[in-house]
Amino acid sequence: MAERAIVTLEETLTALVEGKKYTTLRDILVTMNASDIAALFEEMPEAKLPLLFRLLPKELAAETxxxxxxEAQELLIQGFSDNELKDVVDELYVDDAVDIVEEMPANVVKRILKQADPEMRKMINEILKYPDDSAGSIMTTEYVSRRPVMTAEEAIKRIRRTGVDKETIYTCYVTDNNRKLIGMISIRTLLLSEDDDVLEEIMESNVISVNTLEDQESVAQMFAKYNFVALPVVDQENRLVGIVTVDDAIDVMQEEATEDFEKLAGMTPSDKPYLRTGVLETWKSRIPWLLVLMLSATLTSMVITGFETSLAAYSALIAFIPMLTGTGGNSGTQASVAVIRGLSLGEVEFTDTVQVIWKEIRVAVMCGVTLAACNFVKLILVDRMLFHNQAVTIPVAAVICLTMVCTVICAKVAGCVLPLLAERIHLDPAVMASPFISTVVDVMTLVIYFQVARVILHI
Incomplete structure (x- = not known):
């Protein structure tokens, strides 16, 4: 129903544009949310975008x-006059302007900065100096700050005069004459306080803040942990330089989750939507990992080659290699994903390695024994009795099932240790996820398989 409604709306807008019913069109658009309008514009012909965008009121146009x-932003900017571009830039918050500048080509950036007022230009350039993926790079400098000697009445009056240009006014930060952060107070507390209450007496002095160089993923985790609406950002001398708002934290969470999923799948992360990423660019992001994994898989071939004589003597063993390697890879992936999630949420640290390994060993023993028992029943009842595969003897079944137990244990230990080691040496734990772990576990599985076969079957 939702998809059908969108299609109907698109058709309605298209009909209104073609019929030059601009007043009706504007009346419809002003009732919509900015994100919905942007999604709708994405489906409209590019030639219609400038006309549709010009119908929006100034503030709604900037939000949209x-x-x-x-790509759509660049298209509009190229069609804007200098005055139109200035109107949009003037309505943007600094952090949004920075995000746009980072995505645009140099010639477009030059036009944007040229139309920005000197103060906006200074703030944009200041934020651009911070490293990518740092708190400084996602913060905004448009926040409410007051001096500790002000009264609640004075603070509220000042917020009324200046708050319209701030990204959020729900939290007021208290700073001294050197801009050092000494406290914070919510707008709720201000409204409920007496007019002559002094801020330093009613403020919260234990303020949680982050440094400008703090990793943006850590900053996003703090929003989830403390339910912040905004988080102050300070420099090395504890001077307040900006705030990170919850909408920016949500964007970071989405970006980091997408990046981790791509790494889990053995791909180089991309910041473009799937359908807007070219075939050549997609190939470039995937082929390095595929080459590495293909070459690493030669280890598996080397192990099999080394046991050719054993396989020739007991050809029945060959049929169960995919099942054992697949089970090992799945077991390792389960452990790695759980540990990677724990690391990303701050639930697990490298110092917890022994505890994590001990837990995974116990889980692995239970999983391995359960799988082995079920597999033994299946080998005897199905393979031997139902399908009359006489090569599946009791000793062969014992080899397969014992290998299953050992493989699950080794795979889960490897799956939990490798991400922890990656975190320790400051690599992204997601790199140690399923593709890499599966290759390592495949080799371990085959070595265990043939060694167990050699002991039990004397080959």
């Missing part, structure tokens, strides 16, 4: 512009 994809 922020929600649009970089």
């Amino acid at each position: 512009f922020v929600e649009m994809e970089p």
Whole structure:
């Protein structure tokens, strides 16, 4: 139903544009949310975008512009007059302007900065100096701050005069004459306080803040942990330089989750939507990992080659290699994903390695024994009795099932240790996820398989 409604709306807007019913069109658009308008514009012909965008009121136009994809933003900017571009830039919050500048080509950036007022230009350039993926790179400098000697009445009056230009006014930060952060107070507390209450007496002095160089993923985790609406950002001398708002934290969480999924799948992360990423660019992001994994898989071939004589004597063993390697890979992936999630949420640290390994060993023993028992029943009842595969003897079944137990244990230990080691040496734990772990576990499984066969079957 939702998809059908969107299609109907698109058709309605298209009909209104073609019929030049601009007043009706504007009346419809102003009732919509900016993100919905941006999504709708994405489906409209590019030639219609400038006309549709010009129908929006100034503030709604700026909000919609922020929600649009970089390609559509660039298209609009190229069609804007200098005055139109200035109107949009003037309505943007600094952090949104920075995000747009980072995505645009140099010639477009030059136009944007040229139309920005000197103060906006200074703030944009200041934020651009911070490293990518740092708190400084996602913060905004448009926040409410007051001096500790002000009264609640004075603070509220000042917020009324200046709050319209701030990204959020729900939290007021208290700073001294050197801009050092000494406290914070919510707008709720201000409204419920007496007019002559002094801020330093009613403020919260234990303020949680982050440094400008703090990793943005850690900052996003703090929002989830403390339920913040905004988080102050300070420099090395504890001077307040900006705030990170919850909408920016949500964007970071989405970006980091997408990046981790791509690494889990053995791909180089991309910041473009799937359908907007070219075939050549997609090939470049995937082929390095495929080459590495293909070459690493030669280890598996080397192990099999080394046991050719054993396999020739007991050909029945060959049929169960895929099942054992697949089970090992799945077991390792389960452990690695659980540990990677724990690391990303701050639930697990490298110092917890022994505890994590001990837990995974106990889980692995239970999983391995359960799988082996079920597999033994299946080998005897199905393979031997039902399908009359006489090569599946009791000793062969014992080899397969014992290998299953050992493989699950080794795979889960490897799956939990490798991400922890990656975190320790400051690599992304997601790199140690399923593709890499599966290759390692495949080799371990085959070595265990043939060694167990050699002991039990005397080959």
